[in-house]
Amino acid sequence: MSYAVLERTRQQLGEPAQNQWSKVTSLFAAPWVLDALDRIAGLARLPRNWDGYGSPRIDPGAIAAARRFVASVAFESLPLPNVSPVLGGSVGLQWRYGEKELEFTFHPNGEVEFLRVLGADLDRDENMETGTLRHEPEMAGLKFLLWMTGCR
């Protein structure tokens, strides 16, 4: 991930530049992060067949990817996401902000799919967008989240 871009984004959001290289997210900066991380970690406790349809246990790689994602987009201006298990051992994160909605699904094979809802009328095709975040998912996801909150 290009931290330089993240660094600029943080500046935009009012955090000063730092001279240290290793990047952490302060748990005071975004109080929702601890809750979100705990909820994602809690998915590891779900047994096989947690949905009654034979789903495998939630994949540890998917859990780790979702946690990394949350740590990378931990801004106070964002609300706590809804955390859910997804069929096939994946992890889902869902943010709602007014009429806008964003869903990210972290799959065991490393893929991150997104669903972007741009308006309330879901019968209109142009109000929904789906796709895969193939490159730097944290960065691409952050751009979507900034769009959702109206920062860009």
Next chain:
Amino acid sequence: MLEKVVAAKRTLPDFENPPAVETLMGFHFSPIEKWQGPYFGLFWSRIKKDYPRVELQPPVVAAPTAELALAQFQSRVELPVRCWFFNEDETRLIQVQNNLFLHNWRKVGPTDKYLHYDDLRPLFEKEWQGFRKFLEDEGLVTPAVQLCEVTYVNHIDRGSGWETFADLSELFPNWSPKTSENYLPSPELVAMNASYALKGVEGRLQISAQPAVRQTDAKETIQLTVTVRCKPSSSSNEEIYRCLDEARKWVVLGFTDFTSPKMHKIWGRKI
């Protein structure tokens, strides 16, 4: 053999597995007169073989002395840019802006060996001398060093000596979980900032303990940052390196004093 000789000379507290994930050392100086953006590229052309990747960064606006604050204010019409030059394996970094030269080392993998100050200081000296030579060759003035800085960034991960913030006093002896009326439960999160005036040197030691999540692996950690900035009496090489060594001494002794013997044992204290 050389490592053994160097280790034999060490007198400051030393640890087998220190929690340091990053160290940085360098100098803050008055803005270099006539410094312009293109000089970043010219400087990079000199170090590109060893530092093949570059990133533009927003500048650090530290201004920890009145002289630096004034100089920074007077030069603020210039384009505010800082350049990061990365070495091949991205374990070391040179940061340059018109009033700052820093050299960072960071631990990338969990099994990476900690690079000691004794190993890093000669590397820093080489890069600083290279920078000074560059300025001289370009006809720019030698920087008037205002502050020497050494910073150690430590990560004390959850599960390594602590589980909840109720355990904090076992990490930091100066923290007490006691309250007057026993009304409050154990804290969910705790952050600390402390500043100490140095004895016998003009400067300050600052310690910050922040609950955080590491972005690379989303592990919960307490980031303990120890920074010493001290003022040299001149910009001579002898004086600024002496000042840098003094800053490092305070960082190591300050870190050891601030943390508990229990944690020293976990980190494998040798001296």
